[in-house]
Amino acid sequence: MNRIEVKQARYHSRLLCVVGLLLTAFSWAQAEPRDAEEIVARNCLGCHTSGAGGAPRPQHLGDWQALFSRYSEQQVVDHAYEGRGRMPARGFCSDCSRDDIARAIEVMLPESMRGRIVAE
Numbered sequence: 001m002n003r004i005e006v007k008q009a010r011y012h013s014r015l016l017c018v019v020g021l022l023l024t025a026f027s028w029a030q031a032e033p034r035d036a037e038e039i040v041a042r043n044c045l046g047c048h049t050s051g052a053g054g055a056p057r058p059q060h061l062g063d064w065q066a067l068f069s070r071y072s073e074q075q076v077v078d079h080a081y082e083g084r085g086r087m088p089a090r091g092f093c094s095d096c097s098r099d100d101i102a103r104a105i106e107v108m109l110p111e112s113m114r115g116r117i118v119a120e
């Protein structure tokens, strides 16, 4: 290899490195889950804090016990994701995934029920 070829080789390996970093950053940004607390504050508490229309209130054990006595965890997530009765689909969070909704529900569960929907 002459000097120019060595320079080119170094340049190429640096370029590859930058491309690699960009790809990593991009996939990381894509996979980054939405912050559940933020979703709840923005999309859920408006209705759920008061419990209007039968919405289970955050951290109210009785409300959630009554719910889980009727439905499985999966059904509860389905209802919140697809909507049911006066519960609007995804609480109007149109870009929330099913997983985002599951984690948002988890945030509203009382302490003693944590881990019931999304295992930590």
Ligand code: HEC
Binding pocket: 039, 040, 043, 044, 045, 046, 047, 048, 052, 053, 054, 055, 056, 067, 071, 075, 076, 077, 079, 080, 084, 085, 086, 087, 088, 090, 091, 092, 093, 101, 104, 105
């Ligand atoms: C416009 C008001 C409103 C918003 C916004 C809202 N909810 Fe609800 N939600 C309700 C009501 C009312 C019910 C009770 C529905 C019923 O029993 O028919 C309910 C029920 C639920 C249930 C119980 C579902 C079941 O199995 O019956 C879950 C879980 C739930 N909401 C989660 C959420 C989450 C998570 C968000 C935010 C992403 C959210 N809700 C936003 C009003 C709302």
